[in-house]
Amino acid sequence: MPDRPQPRFPEPNTQKYWEAVKEGRLTYQQCADCNTVVFTPRILCTGCGSSNLAWKDSSGEGKVYTYTVVRQNRNPSFAPLGAYVLAWIDLDEGFRMLSNVVGVNDPTTDVKCDMRVKVEFEKQDSGEYPIPVFRPV
Amino acid sequence: MANQMREAAIVGIHEYPLRVAPGRSAMQIKVESIKAALDDAGLKWSDIDAVYDTNDGEGGGGLGMAPYLGLKPTVIDTTQVGGSSYEFQTAHALRDIAAGKANVAVLTYGSTAASSRRAIGTGGATGQGLPNWQGNMEDPYGMITVGNYALVAHRHMHEYGTTTEDLAEISVATRLHATRNPEAVKAMTDLQFMGTGEITIQDVLESRMISDPLHLLECCMQSDGGGAVIIASRDVARGTKKKPAWIIGTGEAIKYRENGGDITTSAAAQGGPIAFAEAQVTPAEIDIAMIYDSFTITVATILEDLGFCKKGEYRDLAKGGRFRFDTALKPTLNTDGGGLSSNHPGMRGIFLLFESVRQLRGESTSQVAGAKLAIAHGNGGALGGTHAGGSVILAAD
Numbered sequence: 001m002p003d004r005p006q007p008r009f010p011e012p013n014t015q016k017y018w019e020a021v022k023e024g025r026l027t028y029q030q031c032a033d034c035n036t037v038v039f040t041p042r043i044l045c046t047g048c049g050s051s052n053l054a055w056k057d058s059s060g061e062g063k064v065y066t067y068t069v070v071r072q073n074r075n076p077s078f079a080p081l082g083a084y085v086l087a088w089i090d091l092d093e094g095f096r097m098l099s100n101v102v103g104v105n106d107p108t109t110d111v112k113c114d115m116r117v118k119v120e121f122e123k124q125d126s127g128e129y130p131i132p133v134f135r136p137v
Numbered sequence: 138m139a140n141q142m143r144e145a146a147i148v149g150i151h152e153y154p155l156r157v158a159p160g161r162s163a164m165q166i167k168v169e170s171i172k173a174a175l176d177d178a179g180l181k182w183s184d185i186d187a188v189y190d191t192n193d194g195e196g197g198g199g200l201g202m203a204p205y206l207g208l209k210p211t212v213i214d215t216t217q218v219g220g221s222s223y224e225f226q227t228a229h230a231l232r233d234i235a236a237g238k239a240n241v242a243v244l245t246y247g248s249t250a251a252s253s254r255r256a257i258g259t260g261g262a263t264g265q266g267l268p269n270w271q272g273n274m275e276d277p278y279g280m281i282t283v284g285n286y287a288l289v290a291h292r293h294m295h296e297y298g299t300t301t302e303d304l305a306e307i308s309v310a311t312r313l314h315a316t317r318n319p320e321a322v323k324a325m326t327d328l329q330f331m332g333t334g335e336i337t338i339q340d341v342l343e344s345r346m347i348s349d350p351l352h353l354l355e356c357c358m359q360s361d362g363g364g365a366v367i368i369a370s371r372d373v374a375r376g377t378k379k380k381p382a383w384i385i386g387t388g389e390a391i392k393y394r395e396n397g398g399d400i401t402t403s404a405a406a407q408g409g410p411i412a413f414a415e416a417q418v419t420p421a422e423i424d425i426a427m428i429y430d431s432f433t434i435t436v437a438t439i440l441e442d443l444g445f446c447k448k449g450e451y452r453d454l455a456k457g458g459r460f461r462f463d464t465a466l467k468p469t470l471n472t473d474g475g476g477l478s479s480n481h482p483g484m485r486g487i488f489l490l491f492e493s494v495r496q497l498r499g500e501s502t503s504q505v506a507g508a509k510l511a512i513a514h515g516n517g518g519a520l521g522g523t524h525a526g527g528s529v530i531l532a533a534d
Contacts, residue, residue, distance in 0.1 A: 066521075067288065086279060088288060
């Protein structure tokens with residue numbers, strides 16, 4: 001099993017996001033005043049400055065905005081992954097998140113911009129938080 | 138042109154000659170460079186009344202530098218926006234001098250990134266320092282510096298049909314210029330490059346893939362280095378040893394990931410037009426483009442954003458060896474050999490100013506005859522995420 005770096009706490013912006021991940025939910029924020037979608041989690045709306053943000057569940061579906069295949073990372077946590085796909089994912093609800101694309105035969109040829117993907121929660125060897133990653137659909 | 142600004146000029150420069158400098162500290166590199174830059178300008182130690190420093194470690198920053206130097210400046214500036222810090226600081230020095238707060242400003246940089254083996258490119262520093270909002274959302278995914286830029290490159294290729302061959306034009310022209318610069322040749326030798334001669338597009342394509350689609354020969358080196366810049370008021374500049382390079386326009390901007398944002402457009406798209414408007418010149422008039430070449434894609438993106446061509450048309454701009462010093466086409470690019478082949482100790486922005494000034498003085502090892510206008514554009518942070526872009530347009534005396 002992978003053993004990626006874990007989120008660390010106390011960190012009040014992202015705590016709620018990660019608790020939801022533990023329950024198998026991918027969440028984002030939306031401004032109750034102006035409807036701006038906010039991600040990554042924070043305490044004000046980037047559209048209007050309001051503090052009136054609501055947490056929402058994402059469908060976990062979206063597409064690859066862009067990607068790269070990392071061939072070498074000096075952090076030993078990533079060694080078990082081999083060459084891995086790092087990507088910005090555009091979720092259908094309108095937020096963009098950094099993640100990895102997994103479950104392809106050859107990461108150097110099998111991922112494309114705009115490819116449809118869906119979230120899955122990857123269990124970790126020692127960390128208590130699973131990590132949301134994406135698989136082509 | 139009637140109202141073009143002549144408030145302050147770069148009057149002294151020094152690029153620390155070594156790229157591997159064991160036994161030297163960053164502070165010592167800075168101080169040796171300040172002395173040499175003052176000498177280049179024909180100014181004295183006691184003339185300095187403004188100190189700009191990034192606080193890049195080893196006791197720097199305005200509060201660290203001034204005591205080491207034994208100065209009591211009237212202006213202190215510790216702006217730190219990564220590799221573009223020196224373009225931002227030049228803009229601030231111009232404003233401070235124009236406001237009458239100072240007459241002679243020094244900008245300084247020193248780094249021992251190679252000797253201390255500090256990770257610039259493939260290091261993914263995670264799980265360190267205090268927990269924070271950004272680290273918690275990114276650390277699990279293994280972002281590395283090269284990867285960040287590679288994300289820009291793939292989307293650029295996807296949207297506009299840009300190819301590695303197109304991007305390699307930057308590596309090829311830059312290396313040509315490096316082969317003519319003895320300090321760059323020594324840098325490549327000391328850092329054990331596989332070859333120090335000219336390269337071809339095919340060489341770039343066949344070099345090792347680091348983070349798709351970026352190859353080894355599209356990535357900057359990791360060196361020691363540093364230097365200093367002296368900026369003076371109009372009155373002081375009239376009496377200095379060499380021809381002043383007038384600061385006629387500056388622009389500062391930042392950019393960051395936004396939902397639905399365009400990763401192929403950099404901060405230069407916001408700050409560049411401000412600099413050109415202030416300078417009252419157009420990109421077509423620029424002889425020398427000194428663009429921060431952390432990676433090939435950085436240059437391609439910034440050239441578009443500054444208006445040398447439209448967004449997505451870099452591939453056409455790059456054709457015909459335009460960037461070489463020995464063609465008639467403008468702009469000529471990175472004539473010192475760039476971060477790819479001459480000098481990259483982590484924050485390259487100051488070197489862009491040095492070579493712009495050399496060109497306007499007629500001192501470059503790849504001199505463009507009659508060069509009158511140069512732009513130095515620094516990019517700090519990471520192009521595919523949060524970054525700063527600083528433009529400085531310089532005119533020959």
